Amino acid sequence: MASNRRAFLTATAAVGALAAAPASAAPAEPDDRPRPTTAPAALAELLAGNRRYATGLPRHPDEGLLRRHTLAAGQHPFAVVVGCIDSRVPPELVFDQGLGDLLCIRTAGQVLDEAVLGSIQYGVAELHIPLVLVLGHERCGAIAATLDHLRTGARVPGHLELLVDEIAPAALRTRSLPGDWAEHTMRANTIWVRDAIRADPAFAAATVTAARFDLDTGLVSLLP
Numbered sequence: 401m402a403s404n405r406r407a408f409l410t411a412t413a414a415v416g417a418l419a420a421a422p423a424s425a426a427p428a429e430p431d432d433r434p435r436p437t438t439a440p441a442a443l444a445e446l447l448a449g450n451r452r453y454a455t456g457l458p459r460h461p462d463e464g465l466l467r468r469h470t471l472a473a474g475q476h477p478f479a480v481v482v483g484c485i486d487s488r489v490p491p492e493l494v495f496d497q498g499l500g501d502l503l504c505i506r507t508a509g510q511v512l513d514e515a516v517l518g519s520i521q522y523g524v525a526e527l528h529i530p531l532v533l534v535l536g537h538e539r540c541g542a543i544a545a546t547l548d549h550l551r552t553g554a555r556v557p558g559h560l561e562l563l564v565d566e567i568a569p570a571a572l573r574t575r576s577l578p579g580d581w582a583e584h585t586m587r588a589n590t591i592w593v594r595d596a597i598r599a600d601p602a603f604a605a606a607t608v609t610a611a612r613f614d615l616d617t618g619l620v621s622l623l624p
């Protein structure tokens with residue numbers, strides 16, 4: 401018991417020392433870095449940030465007090481990311497971006513509904529964001545649930561039905577392809593979402609691109 405208490409006191413002291421560390425110990429923060437204003441520049445910035453993330457050398461930009469205070473007056477994010485809710489695919493981390501950089505809209509399997517479309521439109525029409533990136537990822541739970549439903553015919557409970565209904569067409573289109581059905585479905589679904597956004601005149605001002613996140617390598621690759 402006594403040694404436990406000693407260990408607790410030691411740990412508490414260590415936490416206290418960390419909390420008292422001077423602010424200058426934090427990594428330098430490039431709050432004044434130039435923001436992309438075109439779709440190609442925005443995509444290049446995202447892919448450069450992803451390479452930093454994938455190689456374990458993230459800068460964690462735009463997380464400090466200066467950036468927070470600057471943004472209090474208004475936001476100018478440079479990309480919309482339409483991605484999955486998966487806890488392993490948070491766009492700000494995956495692309496090594498910070499506060500005010502990305503407008504992220506996340507649903508399971510990155511499916512579309514009116515709330516998602518309205519949110520994208522806010523980014524494109526009101527905030528003049530030049531790039532919309534639809535981001536799918538491997539081993540997606542929403543894709544797996546859809547395939548399970550199609551294989552077994554089991555009823556989909558409650559609100560999950562919308563997700564399965566949205567993903568099922570991509571699964572059915574790719575069912576006869578050789579190889580990994582889940583991977584084929586994820587790619588087909590992500591491309592379908594990209595094309596649906598592209599075809600909508602509400603988003604004509606933006607470039608819409610699709611990409612795949614690899615859970616193993618951490619890398620994002622563009623889909624054709």
Ligand SMILES: [Zn+2]
Nearest residue numbers: 484486540541
């Ligand atoms: Zn997912």
